[in-house]
Amino acid sequence: MSESTSTSTSVAAAPELEKFPDWSPFQDLKIASHEPLYAAERAGRVACPKCQHKRLFFCFDCRIPLAERTLPNVELPLRLDIIKHKGEANSKSTAIHAAIIAPHQTAIYEHPAVPEDIDPTRTVLVFPSKDALTFEDLPDDFVEKGGRVMFIDSTWNQAHGVNSNPALAGIPRIKFTSETSRFWRHQKDKPATYLATIEAIHHFFRLLHERFTRTPYDGRYDNLLYFFSRQYHRIQQHYEGADSKKNWRLEAMNFFQLPEDKSKRTASEAEASENDEEETRRTRPRLEEDKTADDATTSATATA
Numbered sequence: 001m002s003e004s005t006s007t008s009t010s011v012a013a014a015p016e017l018e019k020f021p022d023w024s025p026f027q028d029l030k031i032a033s034h035e036p037l038y039a040a041e042r043a044g045r046v047a048c049p050k051c052q053h054k055r056l057f058f059c060f061d062c063r064i065p066l067a068e069r070t071l072p073n074v075e076l077p078l079r080l081d082i083i084k085h086k087g088e089a090n091s092k093s094t095a096i097h098a099a100i101i102a103p104h105q106t107a108i109y110e111h112p113a114v115p116e117d118i119d120p121t122r123t124v125l126v127f128p129s130k131d132a133l134t135f136e137d138l139p140d141d142f143v144e145k146g147g148r149v150m151f152i153d154s155t156w157n158q159a160h161g162v163n164s165n166p167a168l169a170g171i172p173r174i175k176f177t178s179e180t181s182r183f184w185r186h187q188k189d190k191p192a193t194y195l196a197t198i199e200a201i202h203h204f205f206r207l208l209h210e211r212f213t214r215t216p217y218d219g220r221y222d223n224l225l226y227f228f229s230r231q232y233h234r235i236q237q238h239y240e241g242a243d244s245k246k247n248w249r250l251e252a253m254n255f256f257q258l259p260e261d262k263s264k265r266t267a268s269e270a271e272a273s274e275n276d277e278e279e280t281r282r283t284r285p286r287l288e289e290d291k292t293a294d295d296a297t298t299s300a301t302a303t304a
């Protein structure tokens, strides 16, 4: 009865996982070590091979990883189409994360462009309309018969506009509502269950796995949240306890090194912004100090 075959082979290929703190919402997820991201931050930005813009982890405009970076890869069981609203800046779009981490199955369309050759019997669009399906409504052969899922990447208000595009009529909608967003970005009119696009994608594939394998989810899609979890922690650690939305926003701008911020500047300011990288380097050690200070404050309060 004894199974001894696994003892010799099981250790070799285990990837190193990121260890999140106790309070982290990502604590139980199997997300690859963030060390390559820290290394990238230390090394600074490099030029995108396609557009030559300097980027940190990947190019959000060209939607390609930088060859210098070691990033995890996820293979999805379905084709994933993301319809991105034009108003959603590439630099802030978490949908781009899917194109970087799961490039073999992911395609991104700029609305009003939408995927063509859609078979509505094998495609679902994630949107919480009244007549939306649930996972239990999907046919048993949905995955094996080449199922396909579409997401809308936009603010909540814009999503309604995309959803009503006639080219998407006839595609069944599917919904899930239980997960509360961890997204840090302030959205004025978001519902409580609003998910960042990449969170929604991750949640979808987790539920899909449970529905179609009838086995507990094993973490195989968690690396979809590789960049998102890093962003989340970076901002949480810095602003834990702080209440200034303006500072949050500023921190986010620093993290992403947002280009549209530069576009609003004058030419001379843009030139000055070439020093951004230097500024960022100076900011990061301070963030670590703040984190330590925050931790100290938290534990002091907890024991008081």
Ligand SMILES: [Zn+2]
Residues within 6 Å of the ligand: 048, 049, 050, 051, 052, 053, 059, 060, 061, 062, 063
């Ligand atoms: Zn590029």
